[in-house]
Amino acid sequence: MKANEITIYINNKQYKVQKGQTVMQAADSLGYHIPRLCYHPKLSIEGACRVCIVEVEGAKSFVASCAAPVVDGMRIHTNTKAIRQARRDIVELILDNHPQDCHTCERDGNCELQRLSASMGISKRFFEGERKHYEEDHSSKSVVRNPNKCILCGRCVRMCSQIQKVTNLGLAGRGFETVVMPAFEQGMEDSVCVNCGQCINICPTAAFLEQGHSEAVFDILSDDSVVKVVNVAPSVRAAIGESFGLEAGTNCEGQIFASLRKLGFDYVFDTNFTADLTIMEEAAELVERITTGGVLPMITSCSPGWVKCLEQFHPDMVAHLSTCKSPMSMAGAIIKTYFAGKIGVDPKHIVNVGVMPCTAKKYEAARPEMNTDGNISTDYSLTTRELAWMIKSAGIDFVNIKPEEPDNPIGLSTGAGVIFGATGGVMEAAIRTAYYMITGKEMGEVKVEAVRGFEGIKEATLDINDMEIRVAVAHGLGNAAKLMSIVKKHPERYHFIEIMACPGGCIGGGGQPYPMTNSIPLDEKSLAKRASALYNSDDANELRRSHENPFIKTLYDEFLGEPLSEKSHRLLHTHYQRREPNGIIPKEIEPLSA
Amino acid sequence: MSCNDCNKVGDPRYDELKLYIDSLRDKPHFESYLIAVLHRAQELFGYLSEETMNYVSCDMNIPTAQIWGVATFYHFFNLTKQGKHTVSVCMGTACYVKGAADVLETLKKELGVEIGETSDDGIFTLGEARCVGACGLAPVMMIDDEIYGDLTADKVISIIKKYREEAKGAA
Numbered sequence: 001m002k003a004n005e006i007t008i009y010i011n012n013k014q015y016k017v018q019k020g021q022t023v024m025q026a027a028d029s030l031g032y033h034i035p036r037l038c039y040h041p042k043l044s045i046e047g048a049c050r051v052c053i054v055e056v057e058g059a060k061s062f063v064a065s066c067a068a069p070v071v072d073g074m075r076i077h078t079n080t081k082a083i084r085q086a087r088r089d090i091v092e093l094i095l096d097n098h099p100q101d102c103h104t105c106e107r108d109g110n111c112e113l114q115r116l117s118a119s120m121g122i123s124k125r126f127f128e129g130e131r132k133h134y135e136e137d138h139s140s141k142s143v144v145r146n147p148n149k150c151i152l153c154g155r156c157v158r159m160c161s162q163i164q165k166v167t168n169l170g171l172a173g174r175g176f177e178t179v180v181m182p183a184f185e186q187g188m189e190d191s192v193c194v195n196c197g198q199c200i201n202i203c204p205t206a207a208f209l210e211q212g213h214s215e216a217v218f219d220i221l222s223d224d225s226v227v228k229v230v231n232v233a234p235s236v237r238a239a240i241g242e243s244f245g246l247e248a249g250t251n252c253e254g255q256i257f258a259s260l261r262k263l264g265f266d267y268v269f270d271t272n273f274t275a276d277l278t279i280m281e282e283a284a285e286l287v288e289r290i291t292t293g294g295v296l297p298m299i300t301s302c303s304p305g306w307v308k309c310l311e312q313f314h315p316d317m318v319a320h321l322s323t324c325k326s327p328m329s330m331a332g333a334i335i336k337t338y339f340a341g342k343i344g345v346d347p348k349h350i351v352n353v354g355v356m357p358c359t360a361k362k363y364e365a366a367r368p369e370m371n372t373d374g375n376i377s378t379d380y381s382l383t384t385r386e387l388a389w390m391i392k393s394a395g396i397d398f399v400n401i402k403p404e405e406p407d408n409p410i411g412l413s414t415g416a417g418v419i420f421g422a423t424g425g426v427m428e429a430a431i432r433t434a435y436y437m438i439t440g441k442e443m444g445e446v447k448v449e450a451v452r453g454f455e456g457i458k459e460a461t462l463d464i465n466d467m468e469i470r471v472a473v474a475h476g477l478g479n480a481a482k483l484m485s486i487v488k489k490h491p492e493r494y495h496f497i498e499i500m501a502c503p504g505g506c507i508g509g510g511g512q513p514y515p516m517t518n519s520i521p522l523d524e525k526s527l528a529k530r531a532s533a534l535y536n537s538d539d540a541n542e543l544r545r546s547h548e549n550p551f552i553k554t555l556y557d558e559f560l561g562e563p564l565s566e567k568s569h570r571l572l573h574t575h576y577q578r579r580e581p582n583g584i585i586p587k588e589i590e591p592l593s594a
Numbered sequence: 595m596s597c598n599d600c601n602k603v604g605d606p607r608y609d610e611l612k613l614y615i616d617s618l619r620d621k622p623h624f625e626s627y628l629i630a631v632l633h634r635a636q637e638l639f640g641y642l643s644e645e646t647m648n649y650v651s652c653d654m655n656i657p658t659a660q661i662w663g664v665a666t667f668y669h670f671f672n673l674t675k676q677g678k679h680t681v682s683v684c685m686g687t688a689c690y691v692k693g694a695a696d697v698l699e700t701l702k703k704e705l706g707v708e709i710g711e712t713s714d715d716g717i718f719t720l721g722e723a724r725c726v727g728a729c730g731l732a733p734v735m736m737i738d739d740e741i742y743g744d745l746t747a748d749k750v751i752s753i754i755k756k757y758r759e760e761a762k763g764a765a
């Protein structure tokens with residue numbers, strides 16, 4: 001017997017397992033899925049819900065398997081009559097206080113609580129417990145909080161504090177009156193919430209949802225007095241298929257463009273194009289900062305959750321943010337100026353909708369700093385989930401629809417644009433173009449492997465014309481916080497930093513489809529599949545570098561002049577501000593041993 | 595770190611609070627003294643205001659949402675300013691039957707507050723109580739430790755007047 005191996009019995013079958021695991025982990029590895037609610041492998045163990053109880057011979061009471069370690073000789077039963085009954089009682093107790101209005105609930109059909117209760121065999125309800133009657137919090141541009149649907153598993157609280165290090169949410173009060181809320185019971189809008197939407201992704205129920213724009217967009221689509229324009233972010237195509245039962249990582253861009261036309265949009269554009277445009281401006285800005293002694297490291301600004309995070313937690317670093325608008329806001333700026341001119345329509349009569357993997361984009365869209373010559377750049381921002389719902393609601397056969405291409409000029413894009421959706425993608429795309437801007441030559445190897453993958457913080461050193469350029473990439477705001485402590489200790493360490501608020505980058509965005517039955521939130525396997533859809537699309541594209549995009553060249557020739565021109569500055573760049581919402585202080589994070 | 599609350603210069607109570615926090619700073623698991631610190635803050639200020647909680651958050655480097663969680667979990671923390679006197683109306687069954695709701699209404703009007711609030715003059719905080727064990731006198735209210743029974747609207751108003759005059763006289 002190996003040193004770390006012990007013997008356990010599950011349902012009378014003998015197994016050899018590694019020491020130091022929990023009963024749940026051991027059972028998982030052996031193919032027994034014990035029901036669970038408050039447990040998540042990436043979060044600390046709370047042991048609060050007791051849905052995961054098992055029977056252990058010799059133990060006085062049932063054991064919470066997510067918290068109990070395996071012990072040599074342990075005899076575990078996961079499915080006896082007694083344990084099934086006890087588990088069912090626990091879930092029924094939750095249901096007693098839950099508004100049973102599934103048929104009008106956004107999570108209907110994709111709700112963990114529904115699935116759990118169905119798997120317990122709960123069919124009839126005999127008892128109506130006391131219901132919760134809290135006000136819903138609609139104050140935020142991005143995230144709606146509905147404590148009435150909350151079953152107090154605490155996953156959102158741990159997500160927001162442990163993965164995102166924002167710690168906006170806490171469990172306030174006690175007992176039946178416990179409510180998940182920001183400090184001082186203030187609205188999400190006034191809180192330190194950065195709108196990332198990760199609490200929505202991790203919540204088993206509809207207690208957190210995005211601020212919905214889909215009904216408003218349906219209204220616009222039936223309004224003949226305006227021109228309806230839409231642009232679709234890179235990572236949406238890698239994930240939306242999951243809402244229609246397709247395998248994660250199925251690239252659905254053709255189906256999306258076709259569906260958007262069927263929904264009634266007049267012009268269907270691709271945010272990938274403005275991702276290329278962002279790279280032109282951002283790479284030029286980087287080169288300028290490096291060659292003229294500007295503020296370094298420069299930090300990307302396309303993730304609006306990250307931007308707000310920096311503005312409030314690191315206000316002394318606002319000058320480090322790239323002044324570039326995000327691809328969504330650049331799309332709005334170009335649509336409401338250049339494109340409006342092309343079709344001869346007053347920008348006031350154009351409604352521009354962004355389809356985004358992100359809830360924070362709703363907040364970004366509403367930021368006055370993003371406006372274009374006094375017009376709002378993005379009128380509505382839909383999440384991937386909302387678009388999927390609209391497509392279903394309009395009766396469009398997404399899975400079998402014939403794929404279509406986006407419209408030009410804001411349609412054609414390079415492989416550099418599409419990889420924006422994965423962590424490291426903006427960095428890689430920027431490197432490809434910055435290299436060209438500095439040397440006048442193309443990089444030998446187009447791929448920058450060092451910045452790919454799901455390592456929390458990735459670093460690379462590049463040699464460009466005998467200049468050493470040091471870069472770093474972080475995804476998820478907990479990793480971003482770590483990286484910022486490194487930067488504060490070693491201000492010279494990096495030239496350029498990419499940060500995405502969501503784990504995995506936009507592919508893991510707070511507006512992406514809920515996990516299917518065989519997956520869980522933050523699951524790296526699903527994220528990797530979504531990422532590979534984007535990298536495959538890059539590989540398949542003849543154009544790999546943003547500066548090779550012929551329509552980008554035309555846009556500069558006909559309209560903008562050159563990167564960082566006065567016009568570019570007016571339309572494509574912006575400024576950021578210090579923010580001090582009530583109740584701040586994320587925990588200072590110990591710098592990596594660096 | 596962005597925080598303006600750490601320098602509450604001018605208010606000696608904050609100096610006092612800081613001294614207390616500093617005395618704990620080197621202890622193992624410094625954060626676990628949060629409850630003690632909040633107690634000290636409440637002693638100093640009478641209640642825990644947002645400002646005070648922000649201050650503690652900043653000085654102890656504990657996120658405000660967590661402090662709020664602790665402050666709302668324990669009944670002994672007051673989150674609103676407390677008046678000089680606490681008026682609690684008994685809402686137990688006997689009192690309820692005998693018209694506790696009317697007593698409460700009278701008090702709300704007379705003091706211009708809702709339950710949990712403190713009157714503008716800072717003298718009274720209005721609250722509710724469960725049976726205080728004086729059912730024979732129902733309806734009953736307590737002002738601090740004093741029990742008043744057989745209440746009518748007029749009686750309530752005259753008792754409040756008495757306290758008000760006393761408080762003003764003392765000031």
Ligand code: SF4
Nearest residue numbers: 102105108111205206
């Ligand atoms: S959260 Fe789930 S269980 Fe609750 S009403 Fe919505 S669908 Fe039903």
Ligand code: SF4
Nearest residue numbers: 160193194196197199
């Ligand atoms: S949106 Fe993000 S920052 Fe805001 S409460 Fe949810 S997890 Fe926290």
Ligand code: SF4
Nearest residue numbers: 150151154156203207
């Ligand atoms: S809001 Fe959702 S994730 Fe948070 S505690 Fe409630 S049910 Fe759990």
Ligand code: FES
Nearest residue numbers: 047049050052066
């Ligand atoms: S999953 Fe184990 S106690 Fe909740």
Ligand code: FES
Nearest residue numbers: 684686689725728
């Ligand atoms: S019910 Fe009021 S004193 Fe008993």
